[in-house]
Amino acid sequence: MTAPKTIYDKIWDDHVVQTSEDGTCVLYIDRHLVHEVTSPQAFEGLRLAGRKVRAPEKTIAVPDHNVPTTLDRANAATMTEDSRIQVEALDKNARDFGVNYYPVSDVRQGIVHIVGPEQGWTLPGMTVVCGDSHTATHGAFGALAHGIGTSEVEHVLATQTLIQKKSKNMKVEITGSLRPGVTAKDITLSVIGATGTAGGNGHVIEYCGQAIRELSMEGRMTVCNMAIEGGARAGLIAPDEKTFAYVMGRPHAPKGAKWEAALAYWKTLFTDEGAHFDKVVTLRGEDIAPVVTWGTSPEDVLPITGVVPSPEDFTGGKVEAVQRSLDYMGLTPGQKLTDIKIDTVFIGSCTNGRIEDLRAAAAVLKGKKIKDGMRAMVVPGSGLVRAQAEEEGLAQIFIDAGLEWRLAGCSMCLAMNPDQLSPGERCAATSNRNFEGRQGRGGRTHLLSPAMAAAAALTGHLTDIRDMM
Amino acid sequence: MDKFTTLTGVAAPMPLVNIDTDMIIPKQFLKTIARTGLGKNLFDEMRYDQNGNEIKDFVLNQPAYRHAEILVAGDNFGCGSSREHAPWALLDFGVRCVISTSFADIFYNNCFKNGILPITLPKQAVDALMDDARKGANARITVDLEAQTVTSSDGHAYSFEVDAFKKHCLLNGLDDIGLTLEKAKDIDTYESKMATLHPWI
Ligand code: SF4
Numbered sequence: 001m002t003a004p005k006t007i008y009d010k011i012w013d014d015h016v017v018q019t020s021e022d023g024t025c026v027l028y029i030d031r032h033l034v035h036e037v038t039s040p041q042a043f044e045g046l047r048l049a050g051r052k053v054r055a056p057e058k059t060i061a062v063p064d065h066n067v068p069t070t071l072d073r074a075n076a077a078t079m080t081e082d083s084r085i086q087v088e089a090l091d092k093n094a095r096d097f098g099v100n101y102y103p104v105s106d107v108r109q110g111i112v113h114i115v116g117p118e119q120g121w122t123l124p125g126m127t128v129v130c131g132d133s134h135t136a137t138h139g140a141f142g143a144l145a146h147g148i149g150t151s152e153v154e155h156v157l158a159t160q161t162l163i164q165k166k167s168k169n170m171k172v173e174i175t176g177s178l179r180p181g182v183t184a185k186d187i188t189l190s191v192i193g194a195t196g197t198a199g200g201n202g203h204v205i206e207y208c209g210q211a212i213r214e215l216s217m218e219g220r221m222t223v224c225n226m227a228i229e230g231g232a233r234a235g236l237i238a239p240d241e242k243t244f245a246y247v248m249g250r251p252h253a254p255k256g257a258k259w260e261a262a263l264a265y266w267k268t269l270f271t272d273e274g275a276h277f278d279k280v281v282t283l284r285g286e287d288i289a290p291v292v293t294w295g296t297s298p299e300d301v302l303p304i305t306g307v308v309p310s311p312e313d314f315t316g317g318k319v320e321a322v323q324r325s326l327d328y329m330g331l332t333p334g335q336k337l338t339d340i341k342i343d344t345v346f347i348g349s350c351t352n353g354r355i356e357d358l359r360a361a362a363a364v365l366k367g368k369k370i371k372d373g374m375r376a377m378v379v380p381g382s383g384l385v386r387a388q389a390e391e392e393g394l395a396q397i398f399i400d401a402g403l404e405w406r407l408a409g410c411s412m413c414l415a416m417n418p419d420q421l422s423p424g425e426r427c428a429a430t431s432n433r434n435f436e437g438r439q440g441r442g443g444r445t446h447l448l449s450p451a452m453a454a455a456a457a458l459t460g461h462l463t464d465i466r467d468m469m
Numbered sequence: 470m471d472k473f474t475t476l477t478g479v480a481a482p483m484p485l486v487n488i489d490t491d492m493i494i495p496k497q498f499l500k501t502i503a504r505t506g507l508g509k510n511l512f513d514e515m516r517y518d519q520n521g522n523e524i525k526d527f528v529l530n531q532p533a534y535r536h537a538e539i540l541v542a543g544d545n546f547g548c549g550s551s552r553e554h555a556p557w558a559l560l561d562f563g564v565r566c567v568i569s570t571s572f573a574d575i576f577y578n579n580c581f582k583n584g585i586l587p588i589t590l591p592k593q594a595v596d597a598l599m600d601d602a603r604k605g606a607n608a609r610i611t612v613d614l615e616a617q618t619v620t621s622s623d624g625h626a627y628s629f630e631v632d633a634f635k636k637h638c639l640l641n642g643l644d645d646i647g648l649t650l651e652k653a654k655d656i657d658t659y660e661s662k663m664a665t666l667h668p669w670i
Contacts (some may be wrong), residue, residue: 017659018652024634026652027660030670037554040502049646054656058670066500082500089502126670133575147551147575150504151582159649161656167574197487198545198571231548233574254669263670274542297487317486317543324485416496425521434552435491435549437514 004272006169008204011144015127027164030126031158033112034061036090038131042154043093054160059099063087064111065416069379069406103139110382110408113137113350120250124199124239124266136227138235140220142269146234167233168278170203174211176285178439184219185449188226191290200232207237211285217246218356225351229298238270291448293434295325304464308335344427345376345457348415352430353381357450362394364454365401377404379411415440427458471584472642477611478538481528482602489549494558508561533605541602542569547576555581581635594627
C-alpha cells in the first residue's frame, strides 16, 4: 500500500516529468495564462533565442491590468502611451506565437483569473501558472495553481515545464458554518489575520472543512485568491459536485467520453485519510466576523466591531511597521473602525469581481442611493460577468444607486490604468492588497467584502453589514 | 545572467518588516517592455517626494549607502506580487544580495533568475548584520556563495543554506531554459503518456 497522500501530493506526482538527485523536479504545466504586464520580456527572450512556444494550445493570453474600464475605451486616447505599447505588444505576441487570445474588443475579455475558469480552461487536477501572484485563484477547482516571475514565464513558454522543488503541506480548516453577513472574503482575510502574511511561506495550503464545502465556486475562488497574501505558494480546495457542475459545459471543458474519463480522475483528487500536513490551522466558522483591514498589510485585519490598534500592541519589527501604517493611513489608536470615513468604493478585482459578488453588493444597494459626494465604481471581472449582471438587472441597481458601471479589467485594484486614488483619498475596496500606494500614491485602502463595500458606499464610513440586515 | 561568486560591498539596513514588491517598484514603472532601466525607480515612493526630490532620510539616499550592493532587510522581504520588475530594479540599482530572516516565495525564486542571491539567516544573525550595516560605508560585508558564508565587517562569519541546483546555476551564470531543453525527450515522453492517460487536457 502506498502512503496516504494529500491532494497536493497527488497532483504533484502526476506532473513530475523528471526528478534530479537533490529533489529538484521538472514539473509539467497544463495551462499557462498570460497577461500584458509580465510577459513582454519573456516573449522577447524567446525571439532573441529563436525559440517557439512549445504548447500554444495550452497558453491563454488576455490583457487586463492596463486596460481602461471606462465605456469609451475603444478610443485609443484613453490609454497612456506606455500602456498602449504594452497591450499592443501582447496583441502582437499572441498573434506571432499563435496562443489563445481574448483581445480587449472581445466580450470574453476580463481579468485573467476570471476568464480562465469562466472559459473552462481551468480544470481539477491541473497545474496552472501565470505571471501573476493571484494565480492561486484557480486552486478553487482542485488545481495546483501559482504565480511565477517573467523568467519562469519564458521557461514555461519554451518548455511547458517549470523547475520546482516541492513545497510543504499546510491544512487550513474552517469548521462549522458562517454566520449571516459573513462571506468568503471574511474567511480568507481572517485566515491571514491568524497566520500573518508569512504564515504560509514554503507551503501549499489545502482549505477544507464544512464552511469551505458550503461555499459556492465563486466563494472558493475568493478564498484561494488570497492564499498568496498568507505567503503560501498556492491554495487549493478538493473538487466536489459543485466543482463538476460549474465546469460542465464550459467552452473548453471536456465533453462526452472525455468528460466521463476526466470525472473519474477528478473524483480521486482528495486528501487520503491520515495524510501528513506540516502545518495545521483551524478556525471556527461561527467565530468569523465581517472584517476589514486597518493597515497596509493584509494581515492587519480586525472584526468591524474593533478599534484601531496601537503600535505597542505588537512586538519586534512589527512595531515600526504599525507606526508607519497608522501614519500612512491617517488613523489614531483607539478609533472605532466604524468611525472611519470613506471617500471611494471599489467593487471588483479577481478577488471579488464575479457574478455572486455583484449580486451581494446589489442586494445591499437595491433601491438606495450612495452617500453624497461618494465616488463608487463597480468593475466586473469579465465581459461575460458584465453581460450577466445586466441581464439580471444588477447593473441598473448600481446605476440607480449612483455607482459607475464599468467595463472589465483590473482597474483600481492596482491602478495601472487611469483609475487611481489621490494622496490621502480613502477607499473601501473588495480587492486583495492594501499596500502603500497600491491604489495610487498616498491612497488609503481598506479591504473588505462586496456587501461591506456596498454598505460603506451608502453610509460614507466603514459599516457593519449586520446592522443593515 | 551574470555569475555570482563572491561579493564584498556596502550593506544598507532596511529593518522594516514585510517590504512588499509594490514598495520595491511601484506599478507605474511596470509599463516597460524592457528589463533594464528600473534602478532609478527602485523604492520610488520611499525614495522621492511628490515632486520627485530625494527624501533625505531614506537609506539609499544617504551618502554612505548610495552604492550599496547588499540589503539587510526585515522579515518577509519581497511579499506581494510576482513582478520580476522587483529584482530587475534591485539589480539595475546595483544590489546583488539581500539578507533577511524570510522571503516571499516568488520573489526568492525570481532573484536567482537574475543573478541576485537572497540569503535567509536566523533572526540573531540578521540583527547582528543589521547593526553592522548601520555603521555605514566603512562596514563592508562579504558574501561567499561557494563557501555559503556571510562575513560581517568585524570578521564574524555566518553560514547559510542554499538549494544545490540554484547555487550551481548562480555560480555559473546558467540559463535554465537551455538546461531544461536538454531534457526535451523526457518532456515528449511525458506528453505522449498523458495524452493517453488524461486525454481531456
Ligand atoms: S485584479 Fe488586481 S490582483 Fe487581480 S490580477 Fe488584476 S491587478 Fe492582480
